[in-house]
Amino acid sequence: MQRKILVVEDDVATGTYLLTGLQKAGYDVEWAQDGSGGIELARRQDFDGIVLDRMLPGMDGLLLLQTIRAEGVNTPVIILSAIGKTDERVRGLRAGSDDYLIKPFEIDELIARLEVLQRRQGRSATVVTRLTCEDLTLDLLASRAERAGQVLLLQPRARQLLEFLMRNQGRIVTRSMIYEKVWNLDFDPGTNVIDVYVSSLRKEIDRPGLAPLLQTVRKSGYVLGLPGNVDPQM
Amino acid sequence: MPIGRTWPLATWLRDRQGRRPIWRSTSARFLLLHLALAVGCTVPALLYVYIKTDQILLEDFQRPLEFRQSNLEKQYRIGGIDKLTLAVTSRAERAHRDRTAILLVDRHGRKLAGNLAAWPAGVGSPQDWTPTMLRHDRAAKSEEYLTLTTRLPTGHSLLLGGLLDNRVDMQTALLRGLAAAFALAIPIGLLGSVVIVHEMNRMVQAIAVVGHQVAAGDLARRATTDGSGDPVDRLRTTLNVMLDRLEVLVGEHRMLTDALAHDLRSPLTRIHIQLAHAQDDAPGLDQRPRFRAIEQEVELVLHMLESALEISRAEAGIGRGAFEAFDAGELLRGLGEIYQPLALSRTVGIAIECASGLDMLGDRGLVARAVANLIDNALKYGVGGGEILLQATAEGDAVHLVVADRANGIPADRRGDALRKFGRLDDARSSPGSGLGLSLVSAVASLHRGTFVLEDNHPGLRARLILPRNLDSSHIQQGVPS
Numbered sequence: 264m265q266r267k268i269l270v271v272e273d274d275v276a277t278g279t280y281l282l283t284g285l286q287k288a289g290y291d292v293e294w295a296q297d298g299s300g301g302i303e304l305a306r307r308q309d310f311d312g313i314v315l316d317r318m319l320p321g322m323d324g325l326l327l328l329q330t331i332r333a334e335g336v337n338t339p340v341i342i343l344s345a346i347g348k349t350d351e352r353v354r355g356l357r358a359g360s361d362d363y364l365i366k367p368f369e370i371d372e373l374i375a376r377l378e379v380l381q382r383r384q385g386r387s388a389t390v391v392t393r394l395t396c397e398d399l400t401l402d403l404l405a406s407r408a409e410r411a412g413q414v415l416l417l418q419p420r421a422r423q424l425l426e427f428l429m430r431n432q433g434r435i436v437t438r439s440m441i442y443e444k445v446w447n448l449d450f451d452p453g454t455n456v457i458d459v460y461v462s463s464l465r466k467e468i469d470r471p472g473l474a475p476l477l478q479t480v481r482k483s484g485y486v487l488g489l490p491g492n493v494d495p496q497m
Numbered sequence: 498m499p500i501g502r503t504w505p506l507a508t509w510l511r512d513r514q515g516r517r518p519i520w521r522s523t524s525a526r527f528l529l530l531h532l533a534l535a536v537g538c539t540v541p542a543l544l545y546v547y548i549k550t551d552q553i554l555l556e557d558f559q560r561p562l563e564f565r566q567s568n569l570e571k572q573y574r575i576g577g578i579d580k581l582t583l584a585v586t587s588r589a590e591r592a593h594r595d596r597t598a599i600l601l602v603d604r605h606g607r608k609l610a611g612n613l614a615a616w617p618a619g620v621g622s623p624q625d626w627t628p629t630m631l632r633h634d635r636a637a638k639s640e641e642y643l644t645l646t647t648r649l650p651t652g653h654s655l656l657l658g659g660l661l662d663n664r665v666d667m668q669t670a671l672l673r674g675l676a677a678a679f680a681l682a683i684p685i686g687l688l689g690s691v692v693i694v695h696e697m698n699r700m701v702q703a704i705a706v707v708g709h710q711v712a713a714g715d716l717a718r719r720a721t722t723d724g725s726g727d728p729v730d731r732l733r734t735t736l737n738v739m740l741d742r743l744e745v746l747v748g749e750h751r752m753l754t755d756a757l758a759h760d761l762r763s764p765l766t767r768i769h770i771q772l773a774h775a776q777d778d779a780p781g782l783d784q785r786p787r788f789r790a791i792e793q794e795v796e797l798v799l800h801m802l803e804s805a806l807e808i809s810r811a812e813a814g815i816g817r818g819a820f821e822a823f824d825a826g827e828l829l830r831g832l833g834e835i836y837q838p839l840a841l842s843r844t845v846g847i848a849i850e851c852a853s854g855l856d857m858l859g860d861r862g863l864v865a866r867a868v869a870n871l872i873d874n875a876l877k878y879g880v881g882g883g884e885i886l887l888q889a890t891a892e893g894d895a896v897h898l899v900v901a902d903r904a905n906g907i908p909a910d911r912r913g914d915a916l917r918k919f920g921r922l923d924d925a926r927s928s929p930g931s932g933l934g935l936s937l938v939s940a941v942a943s944l945h946r947g948t949f950v951l952e953d954n955h956p957g958l959r960a961r962l963i964l965p966r967n968l969d970s971s972h973i974q975q976g977v978p979s
Contacts, residue, residue: 276767345762346806352862353819366762367769367799420834446831449862452869459838 271301284370298322317344332359339380428487437484535686585610596660604652811940826851858967870934871900
């Protein structure tokens with residue numbers, strides 16, 4: 264079934280960019296150009312995600328979000344904002360958003376984040392102690408990773424990276440998502456640290472003779488899974 | 498100054514460590530002034546009591562003497578100088594009983610009758626009631642008498658005095674009583690002064706607490722007014738008016754920066770999007786470097802805009818309401834790990850020395866950006882001199898985050914330039930950067946009420962970011978607009 268996304272964005276160029284990019288990724292998109300239109304559409308609750316601009320004519324994006332959350336709408340929301348300040352991010356999360364993306368952004372980054380949110384939304388509340396991707400396993404309690412029965416030697420940070428990739432297997436995770444989740448940084452420091460860790464992780468996971476699991480998606484990020492099992496929408 | 502429910506005077510005394518001498522403080526001057534006024538009012542009052550009591554005492558002495566004087570004058574009117582001489586002689590004979598000094602002399606000063614040997618030197622005639630030292634015939638020494646002298650129409654002079662034998666004793670007792678009252682007035686006045694200064698400090702402290710809370714980011718905090726209209730109430734009202742204005746200005750500043758961010762970033766975002774579309778349209782291979790160059794320039798402008806806005810907001814104190822607890826040591830270790838591969842690619846090592854348990858309250862994201870800027874600078878300008886040191890230590894109530902390199906450093910007289918916005922030093926102009934990196938670090942320090950200093954690392958540069966740990970609960974999110 265085609266997934267539906269509501270875009271609330273007043274800027275025509277950005278709205279068009281979102282509409283085109285999301286439709287190209289296979290989403291059914293509805294676009295509201297102001298806050299009141301956005302609220303009306305959001306109340307229908309038949310969307311899989313909402314992409315909400317922070318500053319809208321007539322109504323602040325945060326107020327819109329607070330309003331729909333107060334009415335019980337729990338659709339995942341990503342705020343798009345020109346303001347990258349940490350306290351603004353905190354304000355957005357306090358108002359009920361699930362993620363926060365700073366303009367300008369790559370459409371692939373937005374799609375990757377939407378995918379992660381939807382995956383999180385559909386996941387059961389049970390605590391996972393073991394992650395599996397093909398013949399790769401990660402025991403979270405024992406902090407032990409194995410591929411095809413062989414124990415992988417991983418540094419703590421590499422293990423965190425692997426856990427993040429395994430939790431989102433089959434979907435692209437972008438560099439900024441990795442910085443956020445693995446290093447707890449809300450900005451890109453512009454170093455090659457992710458490449459270094461991905462490279463060392465790849466050496467351990469994809470040993471000679473095994474099918475490669477860790478894929479690099481050019482200009483977007485990384486995805487864990489056999490090439491045939493990667494989400495076609497990506 | 499820490500805010501809490503402590504005894505204000507004790508707080509004041511504790512906070513005096515390392516400040517101006519206590520006697521030059523406002524409280525001490527106020528206390529001394531009040532004490533001086535209390536003593537200054539007591540002394541005239543005591544003097545008045547003394548003088549008035551002495552006056553009453555003399556009047557009591559004077560009354561029987563006036564009666565005797567009246568009798569003598571009556572004798573003179575009846576029988577002239579002869580009758581008066583007899584009366585004076587009679588009075589002199591009885592003088593030892595009522596302690597009277599009496600003398601009648603002729604116009605040449607020769608004694609006619611009385612119990613004094615001669616007219617006392619320096620005593621005029623006539624003269625109103627005056628205490629005078631006299632020695633009568635039977636006395637061994639001079640004593641004080643209340644004396645009246647009269648010149649008679651015949652040229653004779655009459656002196657009549659009563660011994661003031663109790664006056665000295667009464668004066669001594671009175672002086673002792675008054676001295677005791679004065680001695681008591683000093684501690685009572687001092688106690689009153691302390692109570693008043695304490696009350697004054699309590700009121701000022703309450704106003705200072707409001708100022709402190711507002712400075713910590715709680716812009717909605719106001720002083721409580723009582724409507725009395727007295728100077729302290731007017732001060733509170735004026736402070737509240739000022740804070741109202743401040744809140745409006747900060748709100749306007751926030752709106753302005755938000756609008757600026759939105760209005761400038763939106764066209765830049767559109768350029769970015771158009772670039773993405775243009776690149777998707779598969780330009781010729783020879784055009785791609787140009788597209789990439791434009792993209793990099795747009796990214797640089799966006800980065801500069803972001804930094805300028807961060808600095809502006811941090812300098813305005815916006816964001817203190819979103820402070821969270823985090824471990825500064827863990828933050829520095831993480832950043833060291835992130836920059837390690839880049840450092841290795843430039844053949845320089847990064848050494849990390851972090852104390853454990855460096856919890857602090859602050860904007861983790863901004864502190865991370867600030868330290869990342871310092872490491873980035875060290876990797877740009879500090880390579881070639883050896884290892885880069887990242888150090889996190891606790892010093893008193895503050896965390897010191899240090900990034901030190903062993904390269905050429907910055908001369909002491911140029912360090913101020915390096916901290917100015919867009920203040921790039923000459924040798925940094927050829928390398929990419931916004932010129933806002935160190936300004937941002939400075940603004941982050943200011944947001945956290947800390948300091949940022951550039952020091953000589955002998956050789957090299959040591960950048961030290963000093964941030965108060967702010968673990969006092971009064972700094973935790975206090976209703977800053979969110």
